[in-house]
Amino acid sequence: MTTTLSATEITKQLLVVLHECLHGADESGAFLDPGDDGLFSLLAGLSAEEASRPVAGFSVATHAYHLATSFDVFLDWITGKxxxxxxxxxxxxxxxxxxxxxxxxxxxxEQRGAALEAAVAxxxxxxxxxxxGAAGLLAHTAFHLGALRVKFDLLRP
Known part of the structure; x- marks a missing residue:
């Protein structure tokens, strides 16, 4: 028997993975280990001075500014602009x-992340x-989360 998922069910699952990317994994994760930081807590763990230090290419601050722009663009796209x-x-x-x-x-x-979660829903x-657009948002944000985790490990050995 073949089951077809509804768009609502697919959206719920997409939101679970997006939430994990932004906020971290709880008991189980789609791609993060339980307890691993998401984007927001990872960024909160660095000072402005650490975030400004170039490491393995661009600084964490550069990635964060880029993500802020991309969040605006994805929010516009997902909401129809x-x-x-x-x-x-x-x-x-x-x-x-x-x-x-x-x-x-x-x-x-964090504000844009909340707005994006609402817009996706x-x-x-x-x-x-x-x-x-939501699939692109998830892939793009997960990519940067991975890059930022590498930078975090290099900044805080």
């Missing part, structure tokens, strides 16, 4: 931050282009 032309070069241009900017950037990412079950 698709006539966007982001400046990706600009999103990679900042490499340093101070304590105040670092706290504000982390807060912005609302739009993905009813719009294929939103689902495409």
């Amino acid at each position: 698709r006539d966007i032309a982001p400046d990706w070069d600009e999103s990679w241009s900042r490499s340093e931050t101070d304590d105040e900017e670092w706290a504000a950037l982390r807060h912005r990412l 609302e739009h993905v079950p009813v719009d294929a282009q939103s689902a495409w």
Whole structure:
């Protein structure tokens, strides 16, 4: 017997994995070990000075600024605003931050993360282009989480 999943069920599972990427794994994870940090707690574990230090290429701050831009772009796409032309070069241009900017950037990412989770829940079950954008959001964010975990380990041996 073949079972076809509903768009709502697929969206729920996508949201579980997105939540893991942003907030970390609980008892079990799709790709993180239980207890591993997600994006937000990983970033919160670094000072502005550490985040500004280039390690293995770009600094953590550079990745965070890029992610902030990408979260805005994905939010627009998922909610139906698709006539966007982001400046990706600009999103990679900042490499340093101070304590105040670092706290504000982390807060912005958390706010956008919550907005993205809500947008995925609302739009993905009813719009294929939103689902495409949500899949891209998850892949893109998971990629950067992996890169940031490597940088974190190098900054905090």
